[in-house]
Amino acid sequence: MDQFTINLLFVGASFALYIGIAIWARAGSTSEFYAAGRGVHPVTNGMATAADWMSAASFISMAGLIAFTGYDNSSFLMGWTGGYVLLALLLAPYLRKFGKFTVSEFIGDRFYSQTARIVAVICLIVASTTYVIGQMTGVGVAFGRFLEVDNTTGLLIGAAVVFAYAVFGGMKGVTYTQVAQYIVLIMAYTIPAIFISLQLTGTPIPALGLFGEHAASGEPLLAKLDAIVTDLGFNEYTAHHADTFNMVLFTLSLMIGTAGLPHVIMRFFTVPKVSDARWSAGWALVFIALLYLTAPAVGAMARLNISEMMWPNGGISGEAVTVEQIETEERYDWMKTWQKTGLLNWEDKNGDGKIQYYNDKSEAMQAMAAEKGWTGNELTKFNRDILVLANPEIANLPGWVIGLVAAGGLAAALSTAAGLLLAISSAVSHDLIKGAINPQISEKGELLSARIAMAVAIVVATYLGLNPPGFAAQTVALAFGLAAASIFPALMMGIFSTKINNTGAVAGMIAGISVTLLYIFLHKGWFFVPGTNSFTDADPLLGTVKSTSFGAIGAAINFAVAYTVSGMTKPLPAEIKELVESVRVPRGAGAAQNK
Amino acid sequence: MADNSSNDAYWSANLRIIMISLVIWAIVSFGFGILLRPMLSGIAVGGTDLGFWFAQQGSIIVFLILIFNYAFRMNKLDREHGVDEE
Numbered sequence: 178m179d180q181f182t183i184n185l186l187f188v189g190a191s192f193a194l195y196i197g198i199a200i201w202a203r204a205g206s207t208s209e210f211y212a213a214g215r216g217v218h219p220v221t222n223g224m225a226t227a228a229d230w231m232s233a234a235s236f237i238s239m240a241g242l243i244a245f246t247g248y249d250n251s252s253f254l255m256g257w258t259g260g261y262v263l264l265a266l267l268l269a270p271y272l273r274k275f276g277k278f279t280v281s282e283f284i285g286d287r288f289y290s291q292t293a294r295i296v297a298v299i300c301l302i303v304a305s306t307t308y309v310i311g312q313m314t315g316v317g318v319a320f321g322r323f324l325e326v327d328n329t330t331g332l333l334i335g336a337a338v339v340f341a342y343a344v345f346g347g348m349k350g351v352t353y354t355q356v357a358q359y360i361v362l363i364m365a366y367t368i369p370a371i372f373i374s375l376q377l378t379g380t381p382i383p384a385l386g387l388f389g390e391h392a393a394s395g396e397p398l399l400a401k402l403d404a405i406v407t408d409l410g411f412n413e414y415t416a417h418h419a420d421t422f423n424m425v426l427f428t429l430s431l432m433i434g435t436a437g438l439p440h441v442i443m444r445f446f447t448v449p450k451v452s453d454a455r456w457s458a459g460w461a462l463v464f465i466a467l468l469y470l471t472a473p474a475v476g477a478m479a480r481l482n483i484s485e486m487m488w489p490n491g492g493i494s495g496e497a498v499t500v501e502q503i504e505t506e507e508r509y510d511w512m513k514t515w516q517k518t519g520l521l522n523w524e525d526k527n528g529d530g531k532i533q534y535y536n537d538k539s540e541a542m543q544a545m546a547a548e549k550g551w552t553g554n555e556l557t558k559f560n561r562d563i564l565v566l567a568n569p570e571i572a573n574l575p576g577w578v579i580g581l582v583a584a585g586g587l588a589a590a591l592s593t594a595a596g597l598l599l600a601i602s603s604a605v606s607h608d609l610i611k612g613a614i615n616p617q618i619s620e621k622g623e624l625l626s627a628r629i630a631m632a633v634a635i636v637v638a639t640y641l642g643l644n645p646p647g648f649a650a651q652t653v654a655l656a657f658g659l660a661a662a663s664i665f666p667a668l669m670m671g672i673f674s675t676k677i678n679n680t681g682a683v684a685g686m687i688a689g690i691s692v693t694l695l696y697i698f699l700h701k702g703w704f705f706v707p708g709t710n711s712f713t714d715a716d717p718l719l720g721t722v723k724s725t726s727f728g729a730i731g732a733a734i735n736f737a738v739a740y741t742v743s744g745m746t747k748p749l750p751a752e753i754k755e756l757v758e759s760v761r762v763p764r765g766a767g768a769a770q771n772k
Numbered sequence: 773m774a775d776n777s778s779n780d781a782y783w784s785a786n787l788r789i790i791m792i793s794l795v796i797w798a799i800v801s802f803g804f805g806i807l808l809r810p811m812l813s814g815i816a817v818g819g820t821d822l823g824f825w826f827a828q829q830g831s832i833i834v835f836l837i838l839i840f841n842y843a844f845r846m847n848k849l850d851r852e853h854g855v856d857e858e
Contacts, residue, residue, distance in 0.1 A: 251827035255801045258832045262797045265839040266790050270846070384829060388818025397819025415820040417809060425802055450857050452850065455843035462839055466832050473828040761783055762855040 184323045187580035195354045219453045223460025225352045226444040228359035229596035233315030236589035241564030244476035247414035252428040260435020265458030269445040271672045273454035280439045281608045287671040290679035298608045300663035301439045305597045308656035312594040313642030323583040336639040358588040365585020369569040383474035410539030420721040430728035434657030437665030440600040451763035487534035497531040511570035520560035527552040605630035662689035662731025680746045685739025693731035700724035782853040801831040
């Protein structure tokens with residue numbers, strides 16, 4: 178059986194499973210649609226949250242970013258897990274006690290203001306939509322590659338599948354589908370990593386292998402990797418090169434953004450009790466950590482494998498791989514496969530029949546190159562996003578592992594897209610239509626409008642995914658920055674302060690989100706139109722603060738403005754103080770009312 | 773709220789646990805993982821130093837411990853102050 182058929186089998190079987198679950202768990206009532214009837218066990222909920230949270234960015238992209246940068250990209254690892262501590266301690270139990278369905282409903286009630294609710298809905302829709310566009314683009318690329326169709330067809334197939342289970346299933350369908358997706362994606366991530374860890378270090382646990390011994394040389398794996406990459410003129414893998422202040426700020430932005438993204442927060446409305454909400458955040462992080470503890474090992478080991486493949490005769494002092502080897506030897510097949518996608522390429526610039534891979538920006542390497550007659554790095558293109566998907570092929574693993582990885586990458590992208598769509602649809606139907614436009618709407622009408630909103634969101638996201646303005650990474654950064662600067666501070670102050678009033682909260686959210694948007698647009702172009710930017714991330718407006726790191730500053734502005742404005746305006750009414758008091762104690766949580 | 777003094781004691785106990793947890797949260801990630809890494813460079817771990825381990829693995833493990841510890845302590849505190857869900 179050829180690789181294409183195997184991929185098709187794995188992807189097809191996993192999809193049949195998701196759709197089957199969605200049909201089996203079809204939602205009947207509004208409460209079931211949004212929050213699965215609050216009957217989801219904390220462990221189940223944790224697993225679904227993990228699938229929801231780990232998108233194409235975590236699965237496909239993160240290990241590649243770490244592999245080619247090393248220590249400096251540890252921000253992703255700490256940022257995307259550390260946010261769960263904030264969620265578990267500062268938000269989840271209180272929001273569950275409050276017992277409504279959506280994030281903006283809490284903000285509207287706590288700040289006794291329809292304006293606050295609508296501002297929150299807008300922040301939420303903007304953050305979720307930008308995030309989902311990135312996911313849909315990822316869905317398109319992954320489908321296109323593994324089904325060997327073009328990007329557009331891949332995206333349309335993916336959109337149809339998301340539509341099927343998100344629209345017809347609602348949260349309950351999504352919850353159980355996401356449990357299945359988690360299982361597929363974690364197997365797809367860890368199985369190849371275990372094989373590779375065994376090959377390189379003899380340890381079946383990749384996280385231990387990373388700090389273990391490189392079997393072939395007897396040196397510690399990371400010491401070996403440091404030596405190889407510095408020989409090729411690259412930065413030492415384990416050393417700190419990035420700007421420290423920006424690294425701290427970027428990590429903090431990812432953490433706050435995690436705790437402010439509505440599709441993750443919503444998950445904690447679905448557990449039966451307040452105490453379960455606390456456990457649930459922990460279980461979510463357990464399931465996320467399985468991937469996040471594996472990712473740095475995947476990155477380091479892949480970097481080592483690739484470097485050794487390019488210099489198979491004893492490193493840079495030996496001879497580089499020959500063009501003939503790449504074209505004829507089976508272990509270099511992956512290079513030919515990925516060359517077809519245009520994401521990997523090489524060129525024998527000096528015509529010596531060999532492909533020299535080294536850092537041609539390093540001065541020491543330029544001197545060596547002049548001596549040896551090299552005319553620049555000949556591995557001309559290596560897109561970081563292909564690393565995880567290509568990894569099983571690089572390590573020469575069996576065909577079924579490659580098929581599994583294909584299914585896993587799609588599971589990661591689709592599960593996040595579905596969760597985000599649910600957050601968008603409930604914001605529109607529950608907060609905008611039922612909450613503001615037509616409070617008399619029937620339960621059936623609300624459910625229908627939720628499904629229509631979801632369908633519209635899929636169409637919009639698919640359309641924007643079809644014509645990506647070339648900003649997938651920026652889109653994700655924008656989503657995090659916006660969530661960090663708007664939703665998280667409002668929620669936290671709503672629970673922990675009895676001073677912040679309606680005017681303060683609204684002013685804080687508007688200030689936080691607009692300053693963050695402004696900073697991003699100044700660096701990435703207005704509405705991401707290329708060439709309209711006034712600054713670049715290489716030379717940012719404020720010192721070393723990149724636009725991706727600005728979310729933390731936006732959050733600080735939100736807090737400061739809300740506090741100042743509240744101090745100048747009327748204090749909270751007594752009944753809101755009572756509401757805050759009651760949110761703080763678990764007793765009397767019960768089932769949520771749908772007012 | 774019938775018994776406000778007990779609720780106040782419950783809330784300040786909760787805040788204390790949160791504060792301590794967040795201090796640890798910041799020390800392992802921003803501290804050991806980034807800012808204090810030079811101080812830990814003398815402690816070797818598998819071919820590199822302890823700061824690298826905290827940045828890529830240690831902080832995640834500590835985050836897990838913090839969340840489960842918080843859930844355990846708070847669920848106990850709920851019962852002690854009689855504010856748990858019956």
